[in-house]
Amino acid sequence: MVYVVSDSVGETAEMVTRAAVSQFNHGHLEIRRVPYLNEPEDIREIVEEAAGFASIIVFTLVQPNLREILVQEAGARNIRAVDVMGPLIEALGTITTTTPRLEPGLMRKVDEEYFRRVEAIEFAVKYDDGKDPRGIIQADLVVLGVSRTGKTPLCMYLAHKRIKAANIPLVPEVAPPEEIFTLPPHRLIGLNVNPQQLVDIRRERLKALGLPADAGYARSERVLKELAYARKVFQRSGCSVIDVTNKAVEETAGKVLEIYHKGERYRSE
Template sequence: MKKKEVVYVVSDSVGETAEFVVKAVATQFNGGSVDIRRNSYVEDVEDIEDVLVLARQSNQSIIAYTIVIPQLKDYLDRRATEEGILAVDLLNPLMNAFEQKFEKPPNQQPGLMRQLDDDYFRKIEAIEFAVKYDDGRDPRGIVRSDIVLIGVSRTSKTPLSMYLAHKRYKVANVPLVPEVKPPDELFNVPRSKCVGLIISPDKLNEIRTERLKALGLTSQANYASFERILEELDYAEKIMKRVGCPVINVSNKAVEETASQILDILKSERSYT
């Protein structure tokens, strides 16, 4: 019975990249019927020797590797040649092309892809958090968040939450409405992670009027009336004073500008705690 082909995937990191490439190539041969054995976090010559011992046992084996540490790569190349084992470097040809074309040397540091992946997943987690705890839907998010934004309707709480989420901050936002009692959790969070958003009555009237028009409603609705706006702003100010949080006027600020100010404020607040 013919022995099954074996590919030893060797990496000084996780080895996912090498395994993916091997699988892609294997599908072109016998429907991908190849035994792939991953050897992750290879850190010294002893680890390489362990793989060579296994690969020597069959002439139907290949070593496919993604090793960026030069000493380990050179050692594997030399020893594989001595043992008559085919070893394929999956990174070096493209790395050399990058180096020649872009005229800059590689970092030669293992695990950088994993760091990028971790950073990506932190961002996704923060975005999902912002969606889940938007507009005060679940007060439990207040305690779990990195930043809590409070303010009346149309003070850019949601856009700010999403913008900050893309910077890996978990943000919850809570609307302040006179008829609705704020959640108790709001008064138990450290003031160093809460920010109040205020806006001028004229600007808020303008924004709310446009919002009503977009919804096909009359601009005379109570939502955009100055009397209602002043009532809401007065109520919000009282809540913010009770919380003791820093306050930002967003009247004529872009989301990016407000977000930068929020981070500056929180950084300075936390440096004193």
């Protein structure tokens, strides 16, 4: 019998144990994982149980006091205890000045954050530029604005903060999805911008595409019409409005996250 003991999930210790057991053609050894051991009394109970079998204990306990208790209790009952994490943490300590955090489950937290970030990035791509209205209900945040107000870069930046954001372009000739009017205000962000700056941005965009810079898309009259329409949608939806004139995406995102998290805290109270 091999007891795999951890103050977290215990996946690391079990993986190492199974790799070692495989060298003995599995040897008909039973492996029992015991996760989330954070109290001395729990450790003593497991050691007492293990004493009733021909067994060893493989463990990943990051708290030094818990490691010490396990080693002492196992030694008193002649049970071999194998520390998977402790020696490596001590060895790393000899080549770095950083103090170990000694916090259980850190690797799992890092993995979860990574996959949430990937999921948010995929979401931002899938629901970019109003491609699919279903994203509105599924999103943590929905960004509204006329063309070239920086909706897509903002959503991608938010995705790296693990926020699933969709964006909807506002065009006077196309009614916005009705779903946006059902969202809480803190989950709906409208982007406004100085008209002349928007004209300049659109003209540069047209040039980059090899199109005439004086096309209707970049004319002042068209820009003013679109911005006026956007303001009506903002007012009807009750969304928070951010002026992105001369703002970097990081600055805009900071304001968006402040609005979002404040709203989430208010709803949870």
